[in-house]
Amino acid sequence: MAFINFTKDHLIGIKEIDNQHKSIYKTVNHLYNIQHNNKAEVIEIFQTLLEQLKTHFETEENFMKENKIVQFISHKLEHDRAFIKYSSYFKKYKKGKVDLDPDILLSLKNWLNNHFEKKDSKLADLAKNT
Numbered sequence: 001m002a003f004i005n006f007t008k009d010h011l012i013g014i015k016e017i018d019n020q021h022k023s024i025y026k027t028v029n030h031l032y033n034i035q036h037n038n039k040a041e042v043i044e045i046f047q048t049l050l051e052q053l054k055t056h057f058e059t060e061e062n063f064m065k066e067n068k069i070v071q072f073i074s075h076k077l078e079h080d081r082a083f084i085k086y087s088s089y090f091k092k093y094k095k096g097k098v099d100l101d102p103d104i105l106l107s108l109k110n111w112l113n114n115h116f117e118k119k120d121s122k123l124a125d126l127a128k129n130t
């Protein structure tokens with residue numbers, strides 16, 4: 001069984017966003033599977049994940065701006081907080097200050113699922129109603 005599951009319930013009907021979610025979930029599983037491999041590999045995949053998240057958050061934020069969705073601010077705040085959390089952890093890990101804590105992957109998994117349920121899943125409907 002995968003660490004984090006992407007199912008059809010994760011599809012919101014906005015193709016670019018759906019594809020990004022799918023890729024992010026795939027990379028999280030990849031990172032989970034190789035977490036005990038050598039550090040260079042972990043760094044590479046973690047870096048890819050952060051880049052995917054950055055692009056994805058920008059895509060959603062642009063979508064909200066274009067559709068004048070008023071929940072933009074609270075939604076973006078969740079993105080910013082998560083990005084700061086995981087990118088600062090990554091910096092510490094790269095410098096050798098911390099080991100890769102399994103809890104960080106678990107927290108990321110929970111964040112993705114909660115954020116999806118509370119925020120992302122509503123994007124298409126919010127766009128329709130503006």
Ligand SMILES: [Fe+2]
Nearest residue numbers: 060115119120
């Ligand atoms: Fe989001």
Ligand SMILES: [Fe+2]
Nearest residue numbers: 021056060120
């Ligand atoms: Fe998202």
